[in-house]
Amino acid sequence: xxxxxxxxxxxxxxxxxxxxxxxxxxxxxxxxxxxxxxxxxxxxxxxxxxxxxxxxxxxxxxxxxxxxxxxxxxxxxxxxxxxxxxxxxxxxxxxxxxxxxxxxxxxxxxxxxxxxxxxxxxxxxxxxxxxxxxxxxxxxxxxxxxxxxxxxxxxxxxxxxxxxxxxxxxxxxxxxxxxxxxxxxxxxxxxxxxxxxxxxxxxxxxxxxxxxxxxxxxxxxxxxxxxxxxxxxxxxxxxxxxxxxxxxxxxxxxxxxxxxxxxxxxxxxxxx
Amino acid sequence: xxxxxxxxxxxxxxxxxxxxxxxxxxxxxxxxxxxxxxxxxxxxxxxxxxxxxxxxxxxxxxxxxxxxxxxxxxxxxxxxxxxxxxxxxxxxxxxxxxxxxxxxxxxxxxxxxxxxxxxxxxxxxxxxxxxxxxxxxxxxxxxxxxxxxxxxxxxxxxxxxxxxxxxxxxxxxxxxxxxxxxxxxxxxxxxxxxxxxxxxxxxxxxxxxxxxxxxxxxxxxxxxxxxxxxxxx
Numbered sequence: 001x002x003x004x005x006x007x008x009x010x011x012x013x014x015x016x017x018x019x020x021x022x023x024x025x026x027x028x029x030x031x032x033x034x035x036x037x038x039x040x041x042x043x044x045x046x047x048x049x050x051x052x053x054x055x056x057x058x059x060x061x062x063x064x065x066x067x068x069x070x071x072x073x074x075x076x077x078x079x080x081x082x083x084x085x086x087x088x089x090x091x092x093x094x095x096x097x098x099x100x101x102x103x104x105x106x107x108x109x110x111x112x113x114x115x116x117x118x119x120x121x122x123x124x125x126x127x128x129x130x131x132x133x134x135x136x137x138x139x140x141x142x143x144x145x146x147x148x149x150x151x152x153x154x155x156x157x158x159x160x161x162x163x164x165x166x167x168x169x170x171x172x173x174x175x176x177x178x179x180x181x182x183x184x185x186x187x188x189x190x191x192x193x194x195x196x197x198x199x200x201x202x203x204x205x206x207x208x209x210x211x212x213x214x215x216x217x218x219x220x221x222x223x224x225x226x227x228x229x230x231x232x233x234x235x236x237x238x239x240x241x242x243x244x245x246x247x248x249x250x251x252x253x254x255x256x257x258x259x260x261x262x263x264x265x266x267x268x269x270x271x272x
Numbered sequence: 273x274x275x276x277x278x279x280x281x282x283x284x285x286x287x288x289x290x291x292x293x294x295x296x297x298x299x300x301x302x303x304x305x306x307x308x309x310x311x312x313x314x315x316x317x318x319x320x321x322x323x324x325x326x327x328x329x330x331x332x333x334x335x336x337x338x339x340x341x342x343x344x345x346x347x348x349x350x351x352x353x354x355x356x357x358x359x360x361x362x363x364x365x366x367x368x369x370x371x372x373x374x375x376x377x378x379x380x381x382x383x384x385x386x387x388x389x390x391x392x393x394x395x396x397x398x399x400x401x402x403x404x405x406x407x408x409x410x411x412x413x414x415x416x417x418x419x420x421x422x423x424x425x426x427x428x429x430x431x432x433x434x435x436x437x438x439x440x441x442x443x444x445x446x447x448x449x450x451x452x453x454x455x456x457x458x459x460x461x462x463x464x465x466x467x468x469x470x471x472x473x474x475x476x477x478x479x480x481x482x483x484x485x486x487x488x489x490x491x492x493x494x495x496x497x498x499x500x501x502x503x504x505x
Contacts, residue, residue, distance in 0.1 A: 047446035048418030145313045172443050175311045175473045202446045205476075246447035249480045253398070253455040256448050260400060 004073055005164070005196055006036040006059070011068035013054055013220075028054045029065065030220040036164070036198065041190050043199040043207045043228075045243070046217035052200045053091065055217070056166050059198065060088040074163060083114065085163040089154055089170060096153035099142035103132075103152055106141070107159065114160040119193065126155040130185065147178045151185070158189060165189065166198040171206050183210050204247040208232055216240050239263060273467065274300040274323065274361075274435060278336035281315070281322055289333065293319055296336075296493045298486070300435065302465035305457055306496060307478045310488030316471040317366065319493070320437050323469075324357050362433040366440040368424035372412040378423065379408025386430055395426045399452060417444035425453070429460060436460065437469045442477050450474075454481045 013029035028051050036042050044052050057063045059070065061084060074085065090096060097106055107123035120126055127134055130151045141149065150170065157165055167186070171179050187210065189195050201207050207214060207228075214231045216223040216239065224237040235241045242259050245251060280294040292315045300306060310316045321327050322334050325345055338345045340356065348356070357363070365371055372381070382404055386392045392404055399422045401407055412420065421444045429436055442450050457468050458481070472478055478485060484496040 047448065048444060049416040147312055176475060178312060204447065243447060246451050249447070249451055249454060249476055251448075251451040253452050256451045257398075257400075260448065 002037040002040070004035050005038040007069075007071045007073070008035070008059075009033050009069045009071075011055075011058060011065045011070070013051075013058060013063070014066045028220050029058070032068070032217075032220070032222050034215055034222060034225055036196060037213075039190070039194055039196055040212040041186070041197045041199060041210055043201065043211040043214045044217060045201060045204055045207055045214060046223075047243075048202060050217045051220040052202075052217060053168055054220075056088060056168050056198070056200055059164075060084065060086045060166055062088070083117075083160050083162075086166065087157045087160070087162040087164070088166040089150070089157060089168060091168040091172070096149050097141045097144075097156070100140060102138055102140055103144070104137040106152060107137075107155060110156045110159045117161050118159055119161050120159055126159055129158070129188075130155050131181075147174060147181075150182070154185070154189075158193065158195070162195070164196045164198060166200070168200045169202070170199065171201055171203050179206060186210060204243060216243065273302055273341060275339040276323060276336070278319075278322065278334065278338070280333075280335050281318060281327075282333045282335075284331055284333055291491065293488070293491055293493070298493065298496060300467055300469065302434070302467055303461050304483045305461050305468045305470065305481055307470045307472060307482035307485045307499075308488060308493065309472065309475070309478060309485065312473075314488040315491070316488055317439055319488070320363070320439060320469060320471055323437070324361050325353060326357070326363075359431065360433050361435045361437065362428040362431065363437045364421070364424045364428045364439065364441060366443060369412055369415065369417060369420040371424055372420065374412050376411075377408060378410050378412070378415075379404070381423075381427055382408055385427055388430070392426070392430060395430060398456065399426060400449065401426070418446065418449065421445060422449065425456075429456075432464060432466065434465065435467050435469060437471075439471045440473070441470060442472060442474045450477060457481055 011029050011032040012027065014025050014027050017024045017026060032055065044055065046052055058065050104123055107126055111118055111120060111123065123137060124134060132148065132151055136144065136148065144152065170182060174182070183206065186197060186199070190197050199207065199210060211228045213226065214228055215225040216237070218239055224231065224235065224240045231240060232244060235244060246256065276296065276298055278293070278296040280291055282289045282291045296319070308316055308319070318327060318332065323338060325334065327334065345353065382392060389404065396404060396407065401419065401422055407423070415423070421441065425438070425441065441453060445453065460466055461468055470482065479499065479501050482499045485499050486496040487494050
């Protein structure tokens with residue numbers, strides 16, 4: 001029996017936009033419920049604007065949901081309240097670390113802050129795990145490539161020994177070798193360090209390679225959640241089927257338009 | 273249409289000069305989709321910007337010759353280059369949200385750039401975007417990355433440039449939109465003697481959309497090869 005680590009129930013997130021005349025409410029997350037098991041790689045997929053990043057921020061406690069509940073089940077209270085056990089690696093490539101500080105100071109800072117909670121003693125140990133050369137220690141953030149910056153940022157996260165690591169679109173705009181490298185790293189962190197990983201991406205092919213379970217989102221709602229095998233071999237929902245088929249890039253423009261139209265029509269009919 | 277003979281592109285760093293790319297020469301012909309592949313940081317974006325001499329000359333030095341319909345662009349005035357980029361060679365950059373003025377609504381671009389509103393509506397509809405009155409009300413910060421990218425593609429393509437240059441057009445697109453983009457670009461080059469030049473790392477997309485593919489390796493560009501899976505149609 002797998003142990004539940006996070007349980008989200010009926011999450012809503014709404015923002016209101018005030019105009020001079022009227023106040024409009026926009027629902028970003030709508031009745032989102034799911035569970036994350038201990039020590040799994042859980043992926044959230046869906047089209048752009050479906051609320052994936054908002055959900056990540058809710059999970060990390062950066063924003064509060066308007067309605068609903070998130071429960072964390074953790075026996076080892078490894079942290080003082082100063083450092084969150086849920087850490088997030090943001091999407092903005094190139095803006096992940098301070099461009100004016102050296103890699104060494106970036107890494108030693110987090111090691112000092114985490115103190116005895118950290119699994120690591122020195123910056124060199126971290127560089128080894130992320131296969132970064134010792135020589136980059138004296139380089140400043142801006143002089144690193146996007147992939148190196150990402151790895152240093154991930155090293156900072158691992159250094160403080162969190163329980164859950166959320167990765168927001170970690171694979172976008174990277175070449176094939178970098179993506180494979182990162183997949184290996186993430187699997188390592190999951191297996192060797194026992195971290196639970198939540199991976200957000202619209203790249204279904206990469207997600208298929210890396211995940212234990214997948215959740216598909218559209219327009220702020222959960223469409224389907226399941227084991228990776230189950231979702232890819234026997235998807236239940238039409239939208240999931242469509243996404244998997246579309247990722248082969250074999251659909252004609254008419255097929256795409258027709259499906260999206262029909263799907264939206266159906267949704268409207270169901271709602272009314 | 274376009275002929276580039278670039279002996280080198282280098283980055284000027286105080287007193288140093290680091291060579292980024294060298295010995296690049298290729299031709300772009302009408303009715304073809306060209307794709308350039310290459311690793312992170314290999315200079316793909318700098319290369320396509322260099323084709324209209326866009327990189328800041330205080331930091332980049334470009335040596336060579338670039339001919340657009342027989343005219344050497346190194347001899348063109350800045351005004352001529354601006355008109356060229358406005359009417360004939362248009363770009364969609366990778367971080368295209370930064371191509372929009374943060375203080376102007378999207379309608380500003382529609383009013384300024386687009387004459388044929390009917391065609392604009394058709395294109396917006398094709399790319400699953402809200403219609404122009406709705407979309408026009410938004411400020412750039414209200415767009416998702418994927419939306420901004422699609423709007424930038426529509427705005428670049430609507431003036432029918434002879435050469436449309438796209439930098440990582442799939443980086444923020446979901447798979448449904450990528451399917452639409454492939455067919456849009458295939459149609460775009462099949463009429464009006466237009467061509468498309470794409471820079472991407474998405475191998476599957478490159479394979480599905482391109483006629484010719486080249487790769488940046490060891491600071492130079494390999495020759496454009498016919499893409500077997502699509503081929504010249």
